[in-house]
Amino acid sequence: MRATMTLEQKVGQMIMIAFEGTQASEMVRHMIAERHVGGVILFRGNMVSPAQVAALTRELQEIALLSPPGLPLFIATDHEGGIVQRIVEGVTPLPGNMALGATWSEEDVRASAAIAAGELLAMGINVNLAPVVDVNNNARNPVIGVRSFGSQPEQVARWGAITIQTLQERGVVATAKHFPGHGDTTVDSHIALPAIEHSLARLEAVELLPFRAAIQAGVDAIMTAHVTFPALDPQPGLPATLSPRVVTELLRQKLGFQGLIITDDLEMGAIVERYSVPAAAVMALKAGADILLFRYNHDYQAQAIDAILEAVRSGEIPAERIEQSVERILQVKAMRGIVDRAAAPPQDAARLVGQPESLERVRQIGSRAVTLVRDEGGLVPLPQDGRLRVLNPALAEIARAEPLVNDQVTLAAELRRRGVALDESAYTLWATDDEIRRHVQAARAADRLVLATYDLARYPRQRILVEQVLALGKPTIAVALRSPYDLLSYRTVPAYLVTYGYRPALVAAAADILAGRAQPKGRLPVELPELYPAGHGIVR
Numbered sequence: 001m002r003a004t005m006t007l008e009q010k011v012g013q014m015i016m017i018a019f020e021g022t023q024a025s026e027m028v029r030h031m032i033a034e035r036h037v038g039g040v041i042l043f044r045g046n047m048v049s050p051a052q053v054a055a056l057t058r059e060l061q062e063i064a065l066l067s068p069p070g071l072p073l074f075i076a077t078d079h080e081g082g083i084v085q086r087i088v089e090g091v092t093p094l095p096g097n098m099a100l101g102a103t104w105s106e107e108d109v110r111a112s113a114a115i116a117a118g119e120l121l122a123m124g125i126n127v128n129l130a131p132v133v134d135v136n137n138n139a140r141n142p143v144i145g146v147r148s149f150g151s152q153p154e155q156v157a158r159w160g161a162i163t164i165q166t167l168q169e170r171g172v173v174a175t176a177k178h179f180p181g182h183g184d185t186t187v188d189s190h191i192a193l194p195a196i197e198h199s200l201a202r203l204e205a206v207e208l209l210p211f212r213a214a215i216q217a218g219v220d221a222i223m224t225a226h227v228t229f230p231a232l233d234p235q236p237g238l239p240a241t242l243s244p245r246v247v248t249e250l251l252r253q254k255l256g257f258q259g260l261i262i263t264d265d266l267e268m269g270a271i272v273e274r275y276s277v278p279a280a281a282v283m284a285l286k287a288g289a290d291i292l293l294f295r296y297n298h299d300y301q302a303q304a305i306d307a308i309l310e311a312v313r314s315g316e317i318p319a320e321r322i323e324q325s326v327e328r329i330l331q332v333k334a335m336r337g338i339v340d341r342a343a344a345p346p347q348d349a350a351r352l353v354g355q356p357e358s359l360e361r362v363r364q365i366g367s368r369a370v371t372l373v374r375d376e377g378g379l380v381p382l383p384q385d386g387r388l389r390v391l392n393p394a395l396a397e398i399a400r401a402e403p404l405v406n407d408q409v410t411l412a413a414e415l416r417r418r419g420v421a422l423d424e425s426a427y428t429l430w431a432t433d434d435e436i437r438r439h440v441q442a443a444r445a446a447d448r449l450v451l452a453t454y455d456l457a458r459y460p461r462q463r464i465l466v467e468q469v470l471a472l473g474k475p476t477i478a479v480a481l482r483s484p485y486d487l488l489s490y491r492t493v494p495a496y497l498v499t500y501g502y503r504p505a506l507v508a509a510a511a512d513i514l515a516g517r518a519q520p521k522g523r524l525p526v527e528l529p530e531l532y533p534a535g536h537g538i539v540r
Contacts (some may be wrong), residue, residue: 002326007319011071012036012325013306014285016262018072018295022048024059027298033067035305038329039074039291041476042125044403047077047087049348052124057124058396061342070332072342073289074173076127079116082146082501083402083482084130090350091119092358097132098146098367098484099500100523101159104535108365109159113166115361119353120172124346127173129223129262133160133210134183135458136526138459139485140486143188146482146500151523152534153206157213164219174339176214178225178241178250178264180190180232181207189226193239200231218331221260222251224289226270228367239270241284248288262291285317290325306500357447359505363494366505370524371498372538374488379448379477379495381516386447388422390415391439393454393462393481397429397503401454402482409504411452411479414511422450429459436461440468448475450514454502455482455490467491479510487528498522 002010012219019028031037040060047053057075064073075275077086082096092115100109113131120128136148149156160176166441167174185194194209199356199357211222233245241263243535251257263284271280281292281304294301311317333339343377372380380390390412397418398404412424423446426440443449451469456462470476470492477495480486484498497520499506523537 002323002330005069005313005326006426007309007322009036010322011305011312013071013326013329014039014291014295014322015039015301015305016041016076018043018292018303020045020296022046022052023056024063028060029063031298031301032063032073032139035302036067036069038071038075039127041129042075042086044086047091048089048352050087050090050119053087053123053125054346054349058345062125064341071191071330072338074333074338075125075127075130075387076532077120078129079120079125080130080132080147081112081116081381082503084147087404088403091242091353092355092362093503095362095365095369095503095506096146096501097149097159098136098525099506100365101149101155101367102371102498102500103365104345104521104523104525105368106158108368109162110166111361112355112365113163115358117167117170117172117532121170121512122347122349122352126171126336127175127221128167128340129175129177131160131163131174131176132178133157133176133214134178134181135210136183137206138184138186139446139488139529140186141183142186142458143184143190143418144183148183149185150534151527152525153209155525158206160210161213161217164214164217167298168218168220170533171341173220173332173336175221175223175262176211176219177223178224179211179222180246182225182227183207189268189540191269192273193237193270194227196229198231203229203231205328208255213462215255216255218334219259221262222257223262223264226264226268237274237505240530241271241289242280242287244287252288260290260332261288262523263289263293265293265295266304267295267297278303280318282307282311285311285321290328291497351516362503363505363508366509367518368505369486369500369514369522369523370506370509370520371524372496372513372520373484373498373528373532374494374496375538376494377475378495379475380514380520382420382450382514387445388420388448388450389425389446390450390452391425391427391443392452394426394428398454398481402502404502405406409507411450411481411507415515418515418517420515427465429454430461430464439465440472442473443469443472446474450477450479452479452481453486456486457483463489472506477514484524484526484528487531491531
């Protein structure tokens, strides 16, 4: 097949693009049929229901198979679980990596990955841009956080390898990301360029360890990070994605990775604030990438393809470099059965996703993940007497931060379903001073409080509310609905529970523990600096 392909067709195979809409747009039809792109990535706006996604992927594959060179597409999405799951309606709402890490269970990690693989394939999606194998050892990381399995490199490596093997055994291409590590940053690479200035010895011991394990596990693809590492490449401000020293010398040669190297989105702030997208595309290929990832800008996509073609024709990029990448792409498409499956429509997605047994398994995982970090004075479970007030972040606010499966799932609602009598306050994540005063005044009348918070580092106005509520001196249980690091902002709270995300199973598990229907089983997968080590948890 490769011998009969034109240069344009070969370069097209190295491009993965996003597009707008729930059906194949004219733009994506053109890019597949005329520019020969070999991959598409689906985001939230492309996915309404399993049946609709299956119809969309079938349509996209038909366009590719009927257009030269007649090769099936990589159809990818970020199906990490937790806060990054592009489709939630009708599918199983998976726990995120940090919730899985809190179970300390290989079986739970494997089960979650198996559910993901089965549901993705049922919808015609053959590439999962997951797992995240970044080691989150920075409490102020704004972009990884609960997307990581934890702060211990050995555990992240172990759970990442299990996820990779499980996805690939079932025919889904797994992608370890973000090489060589995005866990110890305080800058979001979607917005600007982060730097990790650790020594090579430290990078080898921490950041690179999970990627070595991923390679040993046979991972099909690794995604590069738009992060600069002076210890790996001294060129100032050069993102790893564009660095031959990182991509070719380190990943390909030193670590011996022979699979696909995929860039993170080349339209992210860390790239476009320094380079034009066409120039970055050429640099990424010269660095050693096999597949270039783009978002929605059709002009960028077309310009990047033209720039690559010109670079090959001028000799700036050797033709052999293109041949090597295309050969890897074709090998993976054949090895994972994509060539065979693309000719047939996806399975009955509506029948095969979101099944009761998958939902039950996720419920069980949630019951093992939620962690009681602190309980001074035996506040958990809640007593049946006295007046209780629950302060929740407003659901509409959380829905803007992560996909929600059920708009009725709040901690207060789940407690009521378990027979707990309570009053409720719903506060906004950017609460005004007047709003905070109202909620604090309402809390004065309660005998005890449950105070739910949501990622204080990202929404710091909550801190003012927390401080004023704690100053009331009421028996208070804080429930972190996303980040375990919230405790670092209110260290004096007497009881502290963590869910690691706003998945229904996790919120329900927290309510079970508070209502006395279940015992806490989770243990911290991360260190809380100066407070608790990884592995800590009150298990009863």
